[in-house]
Amino acid sequence: MKAAAKSLISLTEAAASRMKGIYAKSKDPTQLLKLSVTSKGCLGSGYNFALVKESERTPFDEIMEERGVKFLVDSKSFLYLVGTTIDYSEDDIEAKFVYSNPNVKVAFECLIGNLQLRCQL
Numbered sequence: 001m002k003a004a005a006k007s008l009i010s011l012t013e014a015a016a017s018r019m020k021g022i023y024a025k026s027k028d029p030t031q032l033l034k035l036s037v038t039s040k041g042c043l044g045s046g047y048n049f050a051l052v053k054e055s056e057r058t059p060f061d062e063i064m065e066e067r068g069v070k071f072l073v074d075s076k077s078f079l080y081l082v083g084t085t086i087d088y089s090e091d092d093i094e095a096k097f098v099y100s101n102p103n104v105k106v107a108f109e110c111l112i113g114n115l116q117l118r119c120q121l
Contacts, residue, residue, distance in 0.1 A: 004074060007025050007080045008081075009035070009064055009065035009066065009073065009081055009082070009083075009084050009085075009086065010066060010084070010085040010086070011066040011069060011085075011086050011087065012086065012087040012088065013067065014085045014087055014088040014089070015087050015088040015097060016066065016069045016090070018097070019033055019071065020068075020069060022051070025049065026051060027067050029052060030053065030054045030112075031051045031052060031053055032051070032052060032063075033049050033050070033051055033071045033072065033081050034049070034050055034051075034052045034057075034061065034071070034072040034073070035047065035048070035071060035072065035074065035077065036048050036050075036073075036074035036076070036077045037048055037074070037076075037077040037080045037081065045104070047097070049071075049097060052072065057072065060075035061073065061074060061075055062075065062083050063075050070078065072096070077089060078105055081103075083100065083101070083102045083103060084099055084100065084101040084102070085100040086098070086100075087099075087100070
């Protein structure tokens with residue numbers, strides 16, 4: 001695995017703290033959180049954090065370190081994530097990582113049968 005020269009993905013203090021908490025509860029100290037971009041069909045892309053074992057890492061995964069937290073970025077997703085800031089938000093209803101990605105354009109098309117929908121926000 002290669003190490004990135006500098007972090008191109010930023011973590012807020014809240015996100016770093018939550019990631020440290022996840023690591024503290026992990027039964028396998030060699031696991032790292034791996035960030036990837038997933039397809040959500042007509043709704044564009046989503047983000048996924050998953051704990052991966054040493055054996056599940058690929059030689060192309062980027063190793064990032066930000067605010068004292070190491071994590072992996074899927075090699076296929078890396079270019080989509082450059083410049084992203086990851087925050088963590090928690091309230092009475094939900095707790096989640098929040099991604100601010102300057103590469104995302106909020107526009108999509110969806111074909112349902114013969115009907116084509118186009119949205120741009």
